Amino acid sequence: MQIKSQINKIIEESFKAINITPKNTQVSDATKPEFGDYQYNGAMALAKELKQNPREIAIKLANELEKSELFEKVDVAGPGFINFTLSSNFLSKNIVKSLDSRAGVAVKEDPIKVVVDYSSPNMAKQMHVGHLRSTIIGDTLANLFEFLGDEVIRQNHIGDWGTQFGMLIAYFEENQKDIDAKLSDLEEFYKAAKKRFDISEEFAKKAREYVVKLQSGDEKCLQLWSAFIDKSLQHCQEIYDKLGVKLDKSCVKGESSYNDDLKSIVSELETKGVAKESQGAKCIFFEGSNNPLIIQKQDGGYLYATTDLAAIKYRVEKLGAKRVCYVVDARQSEHFKQVFEAARLAGFVDESILLEHIAFGMMLDKNGKPFKTRDGGTVKLIDLIEEAIKRAREVISRADDYTQEELEKIAQVVGIGSLKYADLSINRQSNYIFDWDKMLSLDGNTALYMQYAYARINSILNRAGKFETREPKLSDELERRLALKVLTLEDTLLKAYKEAMPHIITNYLYELATLFMKFYENNPILKEGVDEETKISRLNLAKATANAIKVSLNILGIEVLERI
């Protein structure tokens, strides 16, 4: 349920009742729990405008606000802060509603069509750590949008076109071998080809010729190329499956698929006067910037900017997207800024369509240096995943007497979950320091802490057996706060939605789990001496908490375990 918007509405109405039209009617979270649940600070800003005492305005407004049944208390404090405390009755009533499979979160009233472009591996190489953030953040955003009711189209804009494939084909021709055998380690194959390319002028020339042949549709080249792609996609799919990322073949729409549109895109941009020739290349210039966006090279070749423009056109015109999210490395900010601007100049998109570069920082090691293997190579994503699972296995196997099968399942869920959570819990815009120990710690804002909290609640519920679904009686401040936190899930998701920031959800989860741990420590549920009424009340609250944790984690693409 949405709480803030309900309060905002009441504020608006209350202002109407006292004949004031304010600029801002938004409540914010209370800065301290002692103040209440929410606060409104608008009275101070209004005071100057109306030439009235802020406190008087606040009191007048508070008198109106008090009439609402939503609040137990409306206080005016200091120079004119208005503090709201929600009624416990309101909280308990809604806790019951949050026991459903959506944890009480409504579907958006105005669903839109959204394209999320993420992962986008290069088909000539294996996936490496650089692809992790895009894949995880993108998948989470897609899950979130979907959960809230948008129609989500996941697009994997794979790098399956360009010079590198000429290189691969040339190298393959040179070393005629069985394609499966050769491609079993694509990485090695690519490296070998690249080496040849750098050393031999003759080989490089041949590679370029193959690019031209490929792009003009040479049968044999296409066949080889498509075998490369198939093989490479298989590798990617293994990783997606392992990560539990919802990408598959149907999401693949690679660079090559726009090949046939590029020519007409360029001529359309020229006709519209958006693109001009400069130094032999076709460029789009922008006001206040010296760097143009080049869409066609001197030699007539197209660039990735051209492909991106074709992709925008496709997504908006063919797919009908109203919001397009590009989950790509922050280093490409300028590129996307230019591409988006160009798309607007060309009239491919109007103001109603939101084009967003969901930028994220790099993964760094403990010393703040780019994350590499010991000998300075790129870390293969598959190795990173295996390592996460291995480490998770070590952490949990200290704990209990699992069967081999259980241990494997738990190691998978915890390892993958931790890897994802560590990434998602940090503001995506900044670089992030990758730390195995912190990632798999049970303390602090980690996946294990959440999964453990969930399993713990689950254990209590199992021990309790069947019990009645009932509005919990919130008997103390801790229970109130926990209940309120459970109910703010929807507000949290909407904020994360608007800003495309997964860490807003993890912050919420951490607060929720922490509150639960406190509640659990202080308010026994199944211990002797707890009366039946209180027990059932607390069981309901615990169940609602578990539900909110589960729903949130699932949006993050993290599984919960009934037992750890």
Place this chain on the structure above:
RNA sequence: GCACUCGUAGCUCAGCUGGAUAGAGCAUCUGAUUGCGGUUCAGAAGGCCACAGGUUCGAAUCCUGUCGAGUGUACCA
């Protein structure tokens, strides 16, 4: 050179549509719990929010400048 991002506790990070005494976790110190599930909970200590100005009743948050870090900057993707 120019552009973008960033600078908050020893470390890793929240907070940034301006609000009350700037919050967590780790590490450090102290206490509770003989265990509804062990890896739990409570408390202490730790801050010129890079620096200097400005706007404002009010600035970590907005603006300008300086310093420092990272990234990008014409035919790779």
